[in-house]
Amino acid sequence: MATGESPQLPAELIAALHAFAALPTVVVASDFDGCLAPIVAHPTDARADPAAVAALVALAAVPATTTAIVSGRARADLAALVAIAAPDRCGVALVGSHGTEFDDDFATRITDAERALLAQVAADLGEIAAQFPGTMVETKPASAVLHVRNAADRAHSDAALELARRGPATRPGVHVTEGKAVLELAVIETGKGHALDLLRAQSDADAVCYLGDDVTDENAFSHLRGSDISIKVGDGNTIARHRIAGPNLVGEVLRVLLEGRR
Numbered sequence: 001m002a003t004g005e006s007p008q009l010p011a012e013l014i015a016a017l018h019a020f021a022a023l024p025t026v027v028v029a030s031d032f033d034g035c036l037a038p039i040v041a042h043p044t045d046a047r048a049d050p051a052a053v054a055a056l057v058a059l060a061a062v063p064a065t066t067t068a069i070v071s072g073r074a075r076a077d078l079a080a081l082v083a084i085a086a087p088d089r090c091g092v093a094l095v096g097s098h099g100t101e102f103d104d105d106f107a108t109r110i111t112d113a114e115r116a117l118l119a120q121v122a123a124d125l126g127e128i129a130a131q132f133p134g135t136m137v138e139t140k141p142a143s144a145v146l147h148v149r150n151a152a153d154r155a156h157s158d159a160a161l162e163l164a165r166r167g168p169a170t171r172p173g174v175h176v177t178e179g180k181a182v183l184e185l186a187v188i189e190t191g192k193g194h195a196l197d198l199l200r201a202q203s204d205a206d207a208v209c210y211l212g213d214d215v216t217d218e219n220a221f222s223h224l225r226g227s228d229i230s231i232k233v234g235d236g237n238t239i240a241r242h243r244i245a246g247p248n249l250v251g252e253v254l255r256v257l258l259e260g261r262r
């Protein structure tokens with residue numbers, strides 16, 4: 001296959017990737033779960049496609065190319081999972097907590113009041129999870145997540161989510177995010193679009209390319225414009241300009257960009 005070709009991607013997307021790759025300065029960023037790593041039953045079992053992460057690491061070494069993984073996960077959790085695929089991720093930036101957690105000091109900036117609210121919300125969700133076998137609570141520096149993917153059946157998962165929506169989600173100061181078989185309650189405002197804005201400004205980039213699969217990625221897509229490229233991974237409504245069938249093609253998108261940048 002010649003450089004820059006790809007029989008697996010839509011022709012319109014390939015043309016857009018070639019034009020993007022030719023720009024002087026760019027940001028290439030991807031979501032983690034559902035993009036770099038296929039969705040699995042348990043969050044700790046998620047594994048990134050080594051080829052996709054390798055392409056991102058290689059892109060980071062190309063001049064005037066900023067790369068990042070912008071995830072809903074806690075940054076430390078994200079770092080541990082990325083390290084399995086690429087022990088040395090070199091220049092790939094990691095942004096956790098849905099676009100708010102850029103560094104290791106993030107947790108220290110949560111106020112005492114926010115910390116107290118988070119403890120309360122996590123306890124509330126814990127009580128709900130205890131009623132529905134298979135459901136569980138994931139805690140992060142500024143949020144708690146009710147996972148219902150492994151509930152006994154749809155009725156149980158719907159009931160658990162509804163209890164969370166009507167209960168802890170209504171506490172003052174709580175910010176609600178719906179995701180894939182999850183309800184996330186944060187004590188700060190989050191948004192992946194803001195993270196893309198920062199990455200764009202920090203590198204003075206001409207354009208941003210972002211791949212995402214979940215509801216939270218729509219916020220990221222909403223911050224893209226002009227020469228930017230938005231790519232929805234998988235099914236579902238989206239405002240993204242392009243779509244690929246699933247996470248198995250994310251590495252291919254990054255490969256085409258890498259060839260183009262080189």
Ligand SMILES: O=P(O)(O)OC[C@H]1O[C@H](O[C@H]2O[C@H](CO)[C@@H](O)[C@H](O)[C@H]2O)[C@H](O)[C@@H](O)[C@@H]1O
Pocket residue numbers: 031032033034038039040041042043044046070071072073074138145147149179180181182214216
């Ligand atoms: O922004 P992302 O990188 O896509 O992170 C979104 C959430 O990913 C994780 O949950 C999702 O993936 C799990 C593993 O495949 C799956 O079991 C779960 O149902 C999904 O919602 C992670 O656990 C969350 O903290 C992230 O917010």
